[in-house]
Amino acid sequence: xxxxxxxxxxxxxxxxxxxxxxxxxxxxxxxxxxxxxxxxxxxxxxxxxxxxxxxxxxxxxxxxxxxxxxxxxxxxxxxxxxxxxxxxxxxxxxxxxxxxxxxxxxxxxxxxxxxxxxxxxxxxxxxxxxxxxxxxxxxxxxxxxxxxxxxxxxxxxxxxxxxxxxxxxxxxxxxxxxxxxxxxxxxxxxxxxxxxxxxxxxxxxxxxxxxxxxxxxxxxxxxx
Amino acid sequence: xxxxxxxxxxxxxxxxxxxxxxxxxxxxxxxxxxxxxxxxxxxxxxxxxxxxxxxxxxxxxxxxxxxxxxxxxxxxxxxxxxxxxxxxxxxxxxxxxxxxxxxxxxxxxxxxxxxxxxxxxxxxxxxxxxxxxxxxxxxxxxxxxxxxxxxxxxxxxxxxxxxxxxxxxxxxxxxxxxxxxxxxxxxxxxxxxxxxxxxxxxxxxxxxxxxxxxxxxxxxxxxxxxxxxxxxxxxxxxxxxxxxxxxxxxxxxxxxxxxxxxxxxxxxxxxxxxxxxxxxxxxxxxxxxxxxxxxxxxxxxxxxxxxxxxxxxxxxxxxxxxxxxxxxxxxxxxxxxxxxxxxxxxxxxxxxxxxxxxxxxxxxxxxxxxxxxxxxxxxxxxxxxxxxxxxxxxxxxxxxxxxxxxxxxxxxxxxxxxxxxxxxxxxxxxxxxxxxxxxxxxxxxxxxxxxxxxxxxxxxxxxxxxxxxxxxxxxxxxxxxxxxxxxxxxxxxxxxxxxxxxxxxxxxxxxxxxxxxxxxxxxxxxxxxxxxxxxxxxxxxxxxxxxxxxx
Numbered sequence: 001x002x003x004x005x006x007x008x009x010x011x012x013x014x015x016x017x018x019x020x021x022x023x024x025x026x027x028x029x030x031x032x033x034x035x036x037x038x039x040x041x042x043x044x045x046x047x048x049x050x051x052x053x054x055x056x057x058x059x060x061x062x063x064x065x066x067x068x069x070x071x072x073x074x075x076x077x078x079x080x081x082x083x084x085x086x087x088x089x090x091x092x093x094x095x096x097x098x099x100x101x102x103x104x105x106x107x108x109x110x111x112x113x114x115x116x117x118x119x120x121x122x123x124x125x126x127x128x129x130x131x132x133x134x135x136x137x138x139x140x141x142x143x144x145x146x147x148x149x150x151x152x153x154x155x156x157x158x159x160x161x162x163x164x165x166x167x168x169x170x171x172x173x174x175x176x177x178x179x180x181x182x183x184x185x186x187x188x189x190x191x192x193x194x195x196x197x198x199x200x201x202x203x204x205x206x207x208x209x210x211x212x213x214x215x216x217x218x219x220x221x222x223x224x
Numbered sequence: 225x226x227x228x229x230x231x232x233x234x235x236x237x238x239x240x241x242x243x244x245x246x247x248x249x250x251x252x253x254x255x256x257x258x259x260x261x262x263x264x265x266x267x268x269x270x271x272x273x274x275x276x277x278x279x280x281x282x283x284x285x286x287x288x289x290x291x292x293x294x295x296x297x298x299x300x301x302x303x304x305x306x307x308x309x310x311x312x313x314x315x316x317x318x319x320x321x322x323x324x325x326x327x328x329x330x331x332x333x334x335x336x337x338x339x340x341x342x343x344x345x346x347x348x349x350x351x352x353x354x355x356x357x358x359x360x361x362x363x364x365x366x367x368x369x370x371x372x373x374x375x376x377x378x379x380x381x382x383x384x385x386x387x388x389x390x391x392x393x394x395x396x397x398x399x400x401x402x403x404x405x406x407x408x409x410x411x412x413x414x415x416x417x418x419x420x421x422x423x424x425x426x427x428x429x430x431x432x433x434x435x436x437x438x439x440x441x442x443x444x445x446x447x448x449x450x451x452x453x454x455x456x457x458x459x460x461x462x463x464x465x466x467x468x469x470x471x472x473x474x475x476x477x478x479x480x481x482x483x484x485x486x487x488x489x490x491x492x493x494x495x496x497x498x499x500x501x502x503x504x505x506x507x508x509x510x511x512x513x514x515x516x517x518x519x520x521x522x523x524x525x526x527x528x529x530x531x532x533x534x535x536x537x538x539x540x541x542x543x544x545x546x547x548x549x550x551x552x553x554x555x556x557x558x559x560x561x562x563x564x565x566x567x568x569x570x571x572x573x574x575x576x577x578x579x580x581x582x583x584x585x586x587x588x589x590x591x592x593x594x595x596x597x598x599x600x601x602x603x604x605x606x607x608x609x610x611x612x613x614x615x616x617x618x619x620x621x622x623x624x625x626x627x628x629x630x631x632x633x634x635x636x637x638x639x640x641x642x643x644x645x646x647x648x649x650x651x652x653x654x655x656x657x658x659x660x661x662x663x664x665x666x667x668x669x670x671x672x673x674x675x676x677x678x679x680x681x682x683x684x685x686x687x688x689x690x691x692x693x694x695x696x697x698x699x700x701x702x703x704x705x706x707x708x709x710x711x712x713x714x715x716x717x718x719x720x721x722x723x724x725x726x727x728x729x730x731x732x733x734x735x736x737x738x739x740x741x742x743x744x745x746x747x748x749x750x751x752x753x754x755x756x757x758x759x760x761x762x763x764x765x766x767x768x769x770x771x772x773x774x775x
Contacts (some may be wrong), residue, residue: 052264053772060767081654086650088769095771103237105315113651115226132599141237157651196528 004068007164007197008057013051013066015220024074025054027063028220034213036164039191039198044217050201051169053217057090057199058167060081070165088113093156094168096185099217100142106153107138111162128156130189132186148179155186166190166198173203180214181206227661234665235672239635244356245633246672250749252626253677256742258684261735269695277565281354281482283574285591286564286581290335302587311335312364322372324622329523330364330560330626331472331555343585351569351577358563359474359551360542369466372411384449390439397437404435407616466713470508472522474551474561482565484744485533485545490518491533496547504533508543514690520544523554580581609662621764634666634754639760646763646769659759666755670748677747678740685733693731 015027026049034040044050056068059075067074075086087093110125111142129135132152144152148215151171158166168187173179188210190196200207208214216224236243277283290306296305306455310332318327328339344357374573393401408431409419417424433441476483477496489508493516502520504512509532517524522544533539540563552558578590589692638645 053769055768058650060771084649084652084654087650091651095647097643098651099643099646101230101647103233108226108229111226112230112648112653115653115657161652206516 004035006059007032007036007038007071008199009067009069010053010057011067011069013053013056013063015049015056015061015067016064021211025220030217030222032215032222034197034199036197037191037195038212039188039210040200041211041216042196042199042201042217043203048217050217052220054167054169054199056199059086060095061117061184065173077174079166087102089161090163090165092099092155092161092166094151094154094158094166094171096173097172098147098154100150100153100157100173102142105139105141106134106145106149106156109142109153110157110160113157118149124160125156128160129153131159132156148182151175151179151183152186155183156189159190164197166196168198168200168202170201170203173205177204177206180204184210227657227664228406231664231668235668241633241637242669242672243628245637246676247309247753248626248630248633249670249673250676250680250748252622253674253747254684255622255626256619256746257677257681257735257739258733259612259622259683260739261685261733262688263732264736264739265731265733266695267575268734269731272728277591280484280486280565280568282565283568283582283592284578285540285560286566286567286584287589287591288337288339288585288587289589290337290564290587302518305337306335308338316370316529317533320369320370323715325367325369327365327367327524329554330366331361331523332364333360333556333557333562334362336360336562337587338557338562339585341561344561344564346584347564347566351580352483352566353569354479354567355478356476356565357548357556357561358476358484358540358565359548359554359555359561360484360563361472361474361557361645362470362552363470365468366465367468368463371463386516392435401432403433407431407575425567427674429629444617447465460613470543471541472546473540475503475545476550477547482567483549484540484542484563484565486534489533490531490536493529494532497530500525500527500550501530501547503531503533503539503545504529505543505545506532511658522546526553538699623746623750626746627753630750631754631757634669634751634758635761638662638758641762641771642765645723645765646767646771649765649767655763659763662762663752663755665752667748669755670751673747673751674744679742681740682735683741685735688731688768689731695731697729 010032013027016023016025018024026044028049030053031052042053052061056063056089057070059068059070063076066076068076070086070090075083075199080088088112090143100106101112104112107125107130110128111121114124116119126135126138129138132155134152134156137145137153139151141180142153145153147219151174166187171187175183184200184204184207186200187200190209191198200211214224215222240618271278271771277285290302310334312330316326319328338359341357344355379586400613405428409424410430411428412424414420417427418427419425473484475485475496480487485503490503491505496503502522504514508514509529514520514529516529516532520528520529521527527546533545545552548561552560566581568574570577575594578592582588582590645658651654
């Protein structure tokens, strides 16, 4: 696919939700476009709607109005089943709390995405862990891993299906700055070396220097 | 396969949750298994006691019992039979000379009137598979010393008054007396004795008495005393006669699988092997310290004790058992019986057969399992009744409680995994996969619960059996509504004390595979039910939950 083709596009995207008697526009008329291979950093204060925007793009929630196109397909109108498939095949999520399954080992957490076990898959799992430098820790439970290690397992899990898009919500929020920088570097490498389209929500200034584009969101609007 | 490893990891790595839920399920399962097993075992014991007839190969007993409650309504013929069957005539004079000791047995049939043994041949063969005759009699035993009846009379001491008139003295006689007096005084004076002295006065009186006429000196009267009859009532005779009471039964020895007692109920000694033999009820034998081979005197005959029996027909027990013909001879009731034990051809229609047999002869009464059951009381019946109530209400409560607890625990555990489920959705797990995973986990928990439950139940049952729980069932004995109650009180001065048979039943709880399967299914379905609720809840969660911050 063309390196400069549009991979993510939102048109007049609105997400409203009710809070008591008031209706709040968490995402308010947002038009955003990302090219394949972009590394977009989204900044903004708490409650500004940046996470909601990412969830809409990741197909985790339906917009109130507007369109979201992923690879030219409007995902706001597709079925839950298609959305599930989209999340599995096209998008890799990275969460602030890592969200590893506590009863599964590092390798099993990665394997959970493909949930099959052929020799090939086994190799893919180990390759993904190797990519984040954790092949030695493959059979450890999350509780035995450090925060940084856990987030690297989460990255390996996001990569296992070789998605086009990586969505990371505050990936360094629970990490010390040194570890956080390591994680950002890994994400940056995914972007530069593997051509992944990466969207990072963060407070970290350090991330800005890897960004191809930075947007700031306030009250559901892109302000810059 | 990944799903199985995930399942295994959830079960083994969240072990406290696994144990809690599995124990909850196991307890429910165990309670169900134990309650049902205890109830079934109680019912089995109860059936055995409530239908004592089946212990002696019998479905129906046919008797000619008189209802003591309605004595006034008995017809004259029956009344005459009853008097004939219960006649006691003891003529002490016939038993020996005064001072000799005696022993006498009177055989009474009580309210169980006798009838001719021919009646057994008249039973409808299409209804009756097998029948045995029996004669159950009450023996009034008297022994003591023949009293000597004497009466003592003391005579004499009577006063007879004789009254006759004597003519007064004539003048000549008076003159003679005076002359005798004057002569005596003159003689005294001549001898120098004063006639007024003591000696003188006596001499004068003697002289005067001698001069008295003959008629003043002697009187003879002849009379005849009147004849009299003395009537003296003799007070109560003081004797040492003591009265005892026992029940004796004549057993149809031609039958070995139906009868008042059966050969296989002999606990020591043997069954009848010859003439003049007796078998004793164990409780009666123990009370009287009988020894096997010893003799027991009955109706003036010495019988050899050959066996001890623990009768299983609790409603018509006797103290001593003799061959039927022996008892008929002893009691002078040749060819008479008063009970027929009947095995029905069709076990399914005992009640109908019972009604048909009741019309066999005048006054025939039938008793079947339904009737005997009514006479039984005791802890066994209470326990069984309690359990029957218990099993209905409590089982439902226990199952409901277990379902609720397990469902809550399961839903709670799914709530705790809310972020995990959100994450699975975010990384592309379909609802089907998530539901399948949660339900699978619960099936495994259910199986673990079932295994724990079966173990707990089997352990509890073993413990129950280890503690030898005994239950009793009391069958009304010599109380009013049994054949000899009135006879015993009337003739033997017995009080209305309950001498009924108390049967102790050892509660042996047996668990059937069906009950174990049922208990296991309760655990598995309980968990499946809870898992389904939890899975449906999980399927409604949004993948957004993955973004919730740590609780």
